[in-house]
Amino acid sequence: GQNIDQPTEMTATEGAIVQINCTYQTSGFNGLFWYQQHAGEAPTFLSYNVLDGLEEKGRFSSFLSRSKGYSYLLLKELQMKDSASYLCAPRGDYKLSFGAGTTVTVRA
């Protein structure tokens, strides 16, 4: 089975940095995805890590440590439009499993 743990909510101010942590246990491991989901909308792909280390993509970066079963998503220079739920999704042997998501609220 899959166990995925991420904080329920985080709040930060515009221009700040927020780090969303995710710990997971999977049957096998074939990469980890992060998705963004605005309220009432479908999830959209943000990042994919399959090897240990940091992947940077503009204002968003994602880190993976396979030995620790740990990943984080780093959001820099926060903007109001970044207010959304962020879903950690490790892929096990056969399928992708989603965490419950971390709701990030960006305040002016």
Add this chain to the structure above:
Amino acid sequence: EAGVAQSPRYKIIEKRQSVAFWCNPISGHATLYWYQQILGQGPKLLIQFQNNGVVDDSQLPKDRFSAERLKGVDSTLKIQPAKLEDSAVYLCASSLSGQRYEQYFGPGTRLTVT
């Protein structure tokens, strides 16, 4: 490039009624997924197709849910009979074959069972 299409966008039915959802994936995407997302939770995989074959349906409540992808393109998900706890958003997603490829989600169908 057209995205994943789903219909209807909203549906309200009474318990014990039946309902069907339709999904048309991105052209060329061999893998199609149906997810159930209950408010406040992450999406839960119901069924995964590779072309017109089922790869994983371990979390599909087969006594009431069914899905098909007859020609390996579009797909339908049916619930019969519906229960109150089926109220959720049903998301369809598609991807290229292979584990590193991201999934593209449709807008979803919001189902309310009264």
